[in-house]
Amino acid sequence: MPEAAEDSRAVRIQGVEFAYPGADRPLLAGLDLALERGELAAVLGPSGVGKSTLLNLVAGLAVPRAGRVEVLGTEVTGLNESKAARWRRGSLGFVFQQFHLLPYLTVSENVALPLALNGQRWEEEAVRSFLERLGLGEQAASYPRHLSGGQAQRAAIARALIHRPPVLLADELTGNLDEETAVAVMDLLVEAVEELGTTTLVVTHAPEVASRSHTRYRLSHHRLHREP
Numbered sequence: 292m293p294e295a296a297e298d299s300r301a302v303r304i305q306g307v308e309f310a311y312p313g314a315d316r317p318l319l320a321g322l323d324l325a326l327e328r329g330e331l332a333a334v335l336g337p338s339g340v341g342k343s344t345l346l347n348l349v350a351g352l353a354v355p356r357a358g359r360v361e362v363l364g365t366e367v368t369g370l371n372e373s374k375a376a377r378w379r380r381g382s383l384g385f386v387f388q389q390f391h392l393l394p395y396l397t398v399s400e401n402v403a404l405p406l407a408l409n410g411q412r413w414e415e416e417a418v419r420s421f422l423e424r425l426g427l428g429e430q431a432a433s434y435p436r437h438l439s440g441g442q443a444q445r446a447a448i449a450r451a452l453i454h455r456p457p458v459l460l461a462d463e464l465t466g467n468l469d470e471e472t473a474v475a476v477m478d479l480l481v482e483a484v485e486e487l488g489t490t491t492l493v494v495t496h497a498p499e500v501a502s503r504s505h506t507r508y509r510l511s512h513h514r515l516h517r518e519p
């Protein structure tokens with residue numbers, strides 16, 4: 292990635308310290324990260340090291356006890372709950388490890404949800420063609436309980452990208468997918484990053500995700516280390 296000016300940072304984390312209540316030691320400490328706009332960055336590291344927690348900090352779903360988290364000029368740590376919720380709806384797409392699809396909505400309704408919550412108008416057809424790109428055309432009218440793990444993950448990815456958020460956070464993006472689908476999902480992600488300039492932070496163990504990311508960071512000893 293080319294060197295960019297200071298103000299092009301999409302995500303800036305400075306000196307973050309975080310501990311879960313009751314823990315005797317901080318999980319994250321002295322953690323820094325700076326992502327350029329349009330950067331696709333992978334976060335690697337063993338289970339339990341705090342990767343999901345890092346995504347939650349960027350989303351304002353976890354609050355650090357020291358340090359700053361800034362996303363596109365908004366200081367996430369300074370938002371109250373209702374402002375944080377509104378900011379998340381407009382600015383973030385989030386693919387959770389457990390998908391969090393709403394069981395009483397169809398796949399198509401789940402995917403259109405961010406558009407509805409943001410008060411955006413949309414065409415059924417646009418949602419449909421988005422689902423088709425992710426190989427979910429047949430499942431548009433299905434309920435989440437009828438999906439395989441891989442299909443549910445793709446629905447969660449579609450929901451995270453449908454409103455074209457400037458920032459995408461993804462936990463184990465291709466974790467439940469076979470290799471062919473994982474490559475298709477990565478193609479879509481790389482395309483989104485290139486077309487829309489989506490700044491993306493993806494937690495992964497998958498070599499095909501890490502190798503296609505612009506940058507790689509390893510989380511260990513409470514902080515992030517840039518990898519070659």
Ligand SMILES: Nc1ncnc2c1ncn2[C@@H]1O[C@H](COP(=O)(O)OP(=O)(O)OP(=O)(O)O)[C@@H](O)[C@H]1O
Pocket residue numbers: 311312318336337338339340341342343344345
């Ligand atoms: N809500 C919570 N309350 C207390 N401890 C938690 C909570 N969530 C996570 N932890 C603990 O914090 C540590 C880091 O969890 P986290 O899920 O961030 O790790 P991770 O690197 O994403 O792991 P994995 O790769 O297994 O998903 C773990 O020891 C976990 O048990």
